[in-house]
């Protein structure tokens with residue numbers, strides 16, 4: 442279910458780039474974070490390869506930033522399935538380099554995850570007002586999410 446969801450989100454992300462809508466781009470990145478939280482899964486190597494080889498997705502895109510940050514914060518080699526292990530050699534070097542760069546810059550004394558603290562780390566916002574509005578929205582998502590988990 443998670444794989445299917447993020448592949449749909451990838452299509453929506455490409456559409457957001459296509460129509461040049463930063464608002465939609467931010468919303469899709471939030472949906473990636475929400476899916477990650479709901480299914481407790483990370484994008485696999487197959488997805489990373491896809492996102493890094495797609496023509497429409499640039500090196501400074503939010504999606505690539507999201508993939509680098511989530512890998513730096515949450516990925517563990519032990520969690521990879523056999524299928525994901527086989528794909529490791531095909532993961533682009535630029536991605537691996539950026540993950541290493543992020544890891545080197547992490548403050549390990551305060552390893553606060555942006556997933557729990559500030560989703561806007563993953564967004565582009567024109568003004569602080571826009572950022573405040575965005576925060577209210579994803580805060581509500583998280584609250585609803587926490588409630589639906591409690592109800593299960």
Ligand SMILES: [Zn+2]
Nearest residue numbers: 560561564575
């Ligand atoms: Zn935001």
